[in-house]
Amino acid sequence: MVELASQLANMFAVVLIVAAAITFVIYFASSPRDVANLDLAFGILGVVVLNAMIGFTQEHAAERTAEALQQMVPRTARVLRDGQMTVVAAEELVPGDVVVLEPGDAVSADCRVVESHELAVEMAAITGESQPVRRICDPVGTVQRTEARNLVFMGTSVTNGTGKAVVFATGLRTEFGRIYRLTASLPPEPSPLQRQVTYMARRVALVAIAAGTLLFGLRVLSGHALALSFIFALGVMVALVPEGLPATLSVSLAIGVRRMARQRALIKRLAAVEALGSTTVICTDKTGTLTTAEMTVQQVYESGRFHSLSGVGYSPDGGVEDAPNASQVLRAGALCSDARLLPPSGGKGWRILGDTTEGAILVAAAKAGIDLAAETERAERIGDFPFDPDRKRMTTVHRAGDRYEAYTKGSPEGVLDRCARALWDGREVQLDARIRQSIVEADNALAAQGLRVLAVARRHLASALVAQDEVEQRLIFLGLVAMADPPRPEVTQAVASCHTAGIRIFMVTGDYGLTAEAVARRVGILGEGPARIVSGTDLDQMSDGELVDALEGDEQVLFARVRPEHKLRIVATLESVGEVVAVTGDGANDAPALKRASVGVAMGEGGTDVARAASVMVLLDDSFASIARAVELGRAVYQNIRRFLAYLFSHNLAELAPILAATFVGFPLVPLSALQVLAIDLGSDVLPALALGAERPEPGTMARPPRATSEHLFSWTVVRRFLFLGTIQSAGVVFAFFWRIHSAHLPYASFTSVNPTYREALTMSQAGIVVSQFFNSFTVRTDHQSVLKIGLFSNPLLVAAGLLGLGFMAAVSYVPALQGVFHTAALRLSDWLVLGAFGLMLLLADEARKAWNRRRVSVRSWHPPDRKEQG
Numbered sequence: 001m002v003e004l005a006s007q008l009a010n011m012f013a014v015v016l017i018v019a020a021a022i023t024f025v026i027y028f029a030s031s032p033r034d035v036a037n038l039d040l041a042f043g044i045l046g047v048v049v050l051n052a053m054i055g056f057t058q059e060h061a062a063e064r065t066a067e068a069l070q071q072m073v074p075r076t077a078r079v080l081r082d083g084q085m086t087v088v089a090a091e092e093l094v095p096g097d098v099v100v101l102e103p104g105d106a107v108s109a110d111c112r113v114v115e116s117h118e119l120a121v122e123m124a125a126i127t128g129e130s131q132p133v134r135r136i137c138d139p140v141g142t143v144q145r146t147e148a149r150n151l152v153f154m155g156t157s158v159t160n161g162t163g164k165a166v167v168f169a170t171g172l173r174t175e176f177g178r179i180y181r182l183t184a185s186l187p188p189e190p191s192p193l194q195r196q197v198t199y200m201a202r203r204v205a206l207v208a209i210a211a212g213t214l215l216f217g218l219r220v221l222s223g224h225a226l227a228l229s230f231i232f233a234l235g236v237m238v239a240l241v242p243e244g245l246p247a248t249l250s251v252s253l254a255i256g257v258r259r260m261a262r263q264r265a266l267i268k269r270l271a272a273v274e275a276l277g278s279t280t281v282i283c284t285d286k287t288g289t290l291t292t293a294e295m296t297v298q299q300v301y302e303s304g305r306f307h308s309l310s311g312v313g314y315s316p317d318g319g320v321e322d323a324p325n326a327s328q329v330l331r332a333g334a335l336c337s338d339a340r341l342l343p344p345s346g347g348k349g350w351r352i353l354g355d356t357t358e359g360a361i362l363v364a365a366a367k368a369g370i371d372l373a374a375e376t377e378r379a380e381r382i383g384d385f386p387f388d389p390d391r392k393r394m395t396t397v398h399r400a401g402d403r404y405e406a407y408t409k410g411s412p413e414g415v416l417d418r419c420a421r422a423l424w425d426g427r428e429v430q431l432d433a434r435i436r437q438s439i440v441e442a443d444n445a446l447a448a449q450g451l452r453v454l455a456v457a458r459r460h461l462a463s464a465l466v467a468q469d470e471v472e473q474r475l476i477f478l479g480l481v482a483m484a485d486p487p488r489p490e491v492t493q494a495v496a497s498c499h500t501a502g503i504r505i506f507m508v509t510g511d512y513g514l515t516a517e518a519v520a521r522r523v524g525i526l527g528e529g530p531a532r533i534v535s536g537t538d539l540d541q542m543s544d545g546e547l548v549d550a551l552e553g554d555e556q557v558l559f560a561r562v563r564p565e566h567k568l569r570i571v572a573t574l575e576s577v578g579e580v581v582a583v584t585g586d587g588a589n590d591a592p593a594l595k596r597a598s599v600g601v602a603m604g605e606g607g608t609d610v611a612r613a614a615s616v617m618v619l620l621d622d623s624f625a626s627i628a629r630a631v632e633l634g635r636a637v638y639q640n641i642r643r644f645l646a647y648l649f650s651h652n653l654a655e656l657a658p659i660l661a662a663t664f665v666g667f668p669l670v671p672l673s674a675l676q677v678l679a680i681d682l683g684s685d686v687l688p689a690l691a692l693g694a695e696r697p698e699p700g701t702m703a704r705p706p707r708a709t710s711e712h713l714f715s716w717t718v719v720r721r722f723l724f725l726g727t728i729q730s731a732g733v734v735f736a737f738f739w740r741i742h743s744a745h746l747p748y749a750s751f752t753s754v755n756p757t758y759r760e761a762l763t764m765s766q767a768g769i770v771v772s773q774f775f776n777s778f779t780v781r782t783d784h785q786s787v788l789k790i791g792l793f794s795n796p797l798l799v800a801a802g803l804l805g806l807g808f809m810a811a812v813s814y815v816p817a818l819q820g821v822f823h824t825a826a827l828r829l830s831d832w833l834v835l836g837a838f839g840l841m842l843l844l845a846d847e848a849r850k851a852w853n854r855r856r857v858s859v860r861s862w863h864p865p866d867r868k869e870q871g
Contacts (some may be wrong), residue, residue, distance in 0.1 A: 013048050015205045015241055019234055019674075020044040026227050039821065043675050044238070047682060053693040077108040080164070097495040105158045110174040111165030113150045115138045118161030118338065118386045120355060124287060124586075126175060127510045132159040132355050134387060146175060146563075160338050160355055161386075170214075179564050182592045196713040197249065197411045203714075205372055208240035211656075215663060224668075231670060238674040242648045242681065243302040249641065252693030256637040263629045266604065271557075272616035275598045277634025278580045279503055280706045282627065283571060283593065285514055285585040286406060289603060290624055291485040295356040297364035298451060298486075300326040301442045301478030303425045304435075309364055312486050314341065314350040316366035323368045328423060329479035333456045334365040334372060335379055336396045336407035341366065347776040357452065360483045368475055379405065385468045393418075395471055397464055404461035412443040412480060413456035422477040431477060442480060450518020451482040471781075487523045493708045494625035495524040501631065502705030506558065508549070508567050508593075513560035520558050531556040539566045547573050567593035580706070583626065584619075585611055603629060611767045628702070635704075636697035641713065644689040646721045647773070647780045651685065653726030654733045661734045667748045669758060672765045676822055683808045684770045687801035688777040694797055695781065725776055728845055732838030733768040737761045739834075756825060763813050763824040768835050770809040774802045775839035779846040784853055787843075 007387035021043035022479045027033055028810055076087050080098040090108040093099070099111055101119065113119065113135050120132040127146055136149050145151065151156075152165055155176040171177055216233035220226060256273035260266070267273055274786045284290060294314055300307040307326040311318020320326050339358035342351040352359030365372060379398040387394035393410025408415055416439060422431045429435070439455075446453045498505060513533040520526040532555050538548070539562065550557050559570060567583070572594045583593045586603035591614040594600030601617035603622040612618050619626045658671035741748075744757035751758050777798055778787050793799055812818045813827050 013052065015208060015237065016044050016048050019237055020048070020307060023234065026230060027673075033749065036666055039675060043678050047678055049681070057822070078102075078105075091171075093167050093170050095167050095170065099165050099167060100153070101152070101158050101163045103160060103162075105156070107152050107154055107156045108170075109154050109167045110169035110176075111152050111167050113152060114164055114522070115163045115164040116161065117163060117385075119134040119158065119161035119163035119297075121152050121156050122159050123153070123156050126153050126179075130576035134306070135163065137163070140851050159353075179591060182564065182568070197410045199712070204240065204242070208237045208260065211240060212237035215660075219663065228668075231674070232659065232663065234674050236656060238677045240652055242652060245648055252640060252644070252690060255690070255694050256633055260617075261620075263626055263633070263810075264619065265626045265630045266618040266620055266625065268616050268618065272599055273634055273637050275580065275634065276582065276617070276627075276630050277632075277636070277638045278706055279582045279599060279634070281574050281579045281581045281629055282498060282505045283504055283508045283567070283574070283581060283583045283597070284505060284525075284624065285590055286507055286519055287485065287586075289584050289586060290491050290507075290519060290525075295427075295483050296486050297330075297360050297481055297483040299446060299482040300329050300364070300479060301439075301446070301482070302326060302329050302423070303867055304442075305440055309367060311367060314352055314359060314363055315835075316341075316350070316363050318367045320368040325426075326479075327365070327368045327370055329456050329481060330361065330365040330368050331370050331375060332407045332458050333361040333409050333454070333481055334370065335375060335398060336394065336409045336456070337361060337383070341372065355400070357483065360480060361454075371721065373869050385471065385788045391472075393472070395468070397461065397466075397471065399464065404464050406459045406461055406466075408457045408459070408472060408475055409481075409719045412439070412453055412455040415457050415475065416440075416477065418472050418475045419457055419477040420474040423479075428476060439477065443496070445823050446480065446482040448616070449482075449484075450515060451484045451524060452515075454483075455479075458483060484786050487519060488623060488625070490623060490625035493524045494623075497522070497628040497702055499632070500803065501628075501702045508559040508562060508568070508570055510560075510562060512546070513558075516558055516560045525670045526556050526558065528866050529556065531558060534559050536560075536562040536566050539569065543562050544573065548577060552577060564590070564592050568596055569598050584624065586622070590614075595718050612619060632697050635701050636695070637693070638713075639697075639701075640693045640695050642718055643695065643780050644692045645714065645718055646725065647689055647692060647776055648681075648685060649718075650722040650725035650729060650776060650780075651680065651769050651773050653722070654729035654772065655680065657730030658734050658737050658765050661738070665748070667741070667751070669751055669753060671761065672733075673762070673823065676762065679808075679812065679822060680766060680769050682774075683812075684805035685773060687804055688773065688798060691795060691798035692777065692780065695795060721780070724849065725779070725842065725846065728842045729769065729772045729776070729838075732835070732841070733765055733770055736764040736768040736831075736835060736838070740764045740831075753823065759823055759825040760817075760827070760831075762822075763827055764831060765810050766822070766824065767813065767827060767831070768838065771832075771835040772839045772842050774806060775843040777802055779843050782850070784850055786847060786850060788847070 020041045023044065024038075027038045027041060077090050077093055078085055078087055078100040079093070080086075080100065085100055085828055093109045096388065097109075098114070099108065101107070107121070114137050116135055116137045119135040120814075121135055122132045123146075129825075134149065135152060138150060140148050140150050145154070153176060154174040168322070169175075169177075172181060215236050216229050219229035243702070254271045257267040260273065266480060292313060296312050297309050299309065300320070304326060305322070305325070307321040307323075309318060309320050316513060320330070337355075339355050339357035339362060340353040341359060341362045342353055344350060350363075354497055362372060370427040375403075379400045381396055382399050383397035385395040391410070392414030393408055395408040396404050397404065397406050408418070416436065419431050421428050422435055422439075423429075424435065443453050443455075456478045458473050458478060459471065459473075461471065505525045507525055509516050509517055515537060517526065517531055517533060520531070532550070534542075534557060535549060536559075539559070542550070547569070551570070559566070562570075567585075567590065571581050571583055575596075575598065578597075581597045582589070582599035582601055583597040584601040584603075585591075585594055590602075590611050592610060595614040599617060601619060602611040602615035603619045604612065604618045604620040617630065655672055655677050661667075662669070662671045738761075740757060740761040741751070745753075746754070746755075746757070778792060781795065782790060783796075812822050812824050
């Protein structure tokens with residue numbers, strides 16, 4: 001009901017409701033009562049209700065918001081109560097419960113880890129980091145809660161290992177709940193279109209009220225009856241209020257919504273369509289937005305050689321260059337892993353259960369032709385030494401027949417320091433300074449590409465009963481594995497398209513700065529030259545002025561290691577200096593900034609429910625490229641809105657002109673009733689206006705910079721356009737009405753509402769506007785180009801809508817029941833020909849204007865050739 005009531009709160013609706021109320025008062029206060037006034041009152045209320053229902057229906061159909069917090073929290077959790085493990089509903093968890101955690105579990109509350117067996121948790125929903133983070137049960141020093149390694153948080157998920165944790169916070173008291181409260185406390189930001197339509201509606205309503213009041217006063221002072229004077233004034237007010245605009249605007253935006261849906265972008269709030277078109281800055285997350293969120297091995301280094309791998313994602317399709325040599329490294333890395341590669345099932349593709357880095361190695365091994373199941377069976381795993389951030393490596397111990405082998409993988413420096421020999425060209429050789437230096441150089445070269453590099457080694461053991469320090473000594477270096485979370489293939493082109501369109505892009509991520517910089521350069525967000533990496537700690541120390549300087553300066557900037565409050569501050573700062581900001585994100589940590597921005601864009605496939613609830617646009621394919629296409633459609637929507645504004649307001653002048661002319665020449669009756677105005681606005685004009693809203697984007701739409709934020713929807717260009725067209729229409733309608741009045745050869749004072757000539761003249765006024773609008777709908781399709789060049793019939797919807805409008809006018813003129821409602825009469829063929837001539841005159845006049853403007857532009861752009869060219 002609140003949403004429906006809001007549709008009745010705009011200024012156009014308020015003016016019409018007041019007008020209907022006064023009309024009801026006049027009907028009940030007058031004697032005898034005029035049924036026409038009652039019809040008019042109900043007609044005005046009908047328009048208000050129709051507009052409200054259309055707007056409410058479109059908004060309600062486009063925006064489906066659910067309780068995101070409840071959707072994201074898992075329904076059940078395993079807990080230990082009275083020494084027994086039991087399954088309880090997530091909302092029944094209380095502080096003090098001991099939760100059992102296993103791979104694949106979603107964490108239902110904030111907990112302190114009390115038991116950990118290689119426990120690792122994916123924290124992207126809270127911190128934005130894509131890599132799983134190991135959890136320990138040891139006490140930690142005083143750090144930020146989200147950085148404490150002995151805590152797990154609601155909204156995260158277990159990727160590796162097992163553990164137990166004690167609940168200390170549930171629901172809104174959790175870290176996730178804090179983010180949710182921060183999001184919920186923010187009011188939705190009105191889009192630029194909403195602000196401009198509100199601005200325009202207030203001024204049009206004030207003009208309509210002022211003009212109606214002035215005309216009412218003039219007629220009363222001239223001795224006319226109060227009721228008739230009010231009917232005249234009401235006609236002026238209704239003529240100036242574009243009754244069809246709210247419905248046209250809502251449905252036109254809905255057309256944009258449907259077009260964007262075909263481009264895999266779901267719009268939840270209609271006004272966001274246009275807001276996308278006015279976007280000047282995009283603040284984008286990295287993981288899952290610019291990248292695929294799937295780690296992929298790209299290169300393997302062994303024996304001084306680099307081997308490239310093809311294919312992306314977790315599908316083992318692809319190949320390995322010189323696979324026999326690279327397979328030694330990949331086999332060892334795959335055996336030294338806890339992850340599992342799951343084949344397609346249940347409509348889902350290849351998936352990784354566990355750490356995505358290890359999963360990437362498993363996929364690479366499969367590409368090299370290694371039978372993972374057979375190798376795991378042949379080399380049975382009998383022990384392991386889990387990864388430790390201090391050692392920066394992990395080791396597994398395997399038994400193959402009567403032999404024992406250990407496989408180690410970790411950071412290059414953490415593994416290389418423990419190596420004494422190397423497998424080089426198929427032979428075990430001493431790891432001398434030359435080979436060691438070549439390995440270091442290879443590591444640096446791969447790291448410079450933004451790849452994550454792991455070293456792999458092995459060692460032959462005499463038995464399985466060997467301590468960790470002993471196992472990880474005198475290792476045999478096998479090679480390096482370099483992997484990355486690859487950018488989506490279409491992102492680079494989308495980023496370039498946004499830059500061409502004058503849109504700046506800032507990366508705002510919770511990931512590491514160097515990784516973020518490498519991805520930003522790879523997709524084109526950062527160009528040549530140095531870039532400034534601003535961390536969350538840096539932001540805490542920056543004043544608002546310093547942040548503005550960083551955002552608006554010439555220096556290339558990206559933001560890394562930021563918290564939700566930082567993202568929110570960045571968006572608020574950009575909008576405070578007049579930017580229209582679109583924010584992309586997929587995690588709950590992005591939600592506050594998504595809601596604060598003019599356009600919040602969430603990921604549909606990989607995003608969290610909280611992010612989707614906070615946004616106004618959801619990318620169904622999680623592709624950044626869909627944003628560029630949506631921006632182009634948004635710009636087209638704005639252009640189309642301006643077209644039907646010129647179309648609607650030009651005929652408002654034609655509706656106002658005969659009423660004012662009748663007042664000044666002393667004609668006692670209205671030349672166009674308020675009911676006729678409503679019939680024109682909703683019966684004949686709405687469908688063509690909607691068809692104008694369906695025009696396709698013009699070529700070069702994305703080659704222009706965003707329009708200035710100070711540029712109003714109702715700009716002088718639009719005003720000048722509808723004044724030119726409206727003046728021609730007004731002249732034709734005034735001529736048509738008084739031409740028919742004068743054909744009766746009667747003095748003005750002798751005309752009554754039942755006079756046949758007067759009813760014919762009323763019909764001429766209404767038909768004159770409808771016919772001229774038929775021609776007007778074609779001419780407003782272009783601003784400069786001839787409508788003949790793009791084709792009169794290239795928008796078949798517009799042609800059909802115009803013919804329907806003419807058909808409705810013909811019914812008003814010839815159907816007896818409608819004649820009684822609108823006080824009209826049947827027109828002659830000669831009348832239609834006269835009206836058609838005025839409509840054609842309107843089209844030709846605007847074609848002449850466009851030709852003159854094109855000529856002026858060509859003259860200004862022409863310059864005489866220089867003498868060298870002449871010579």
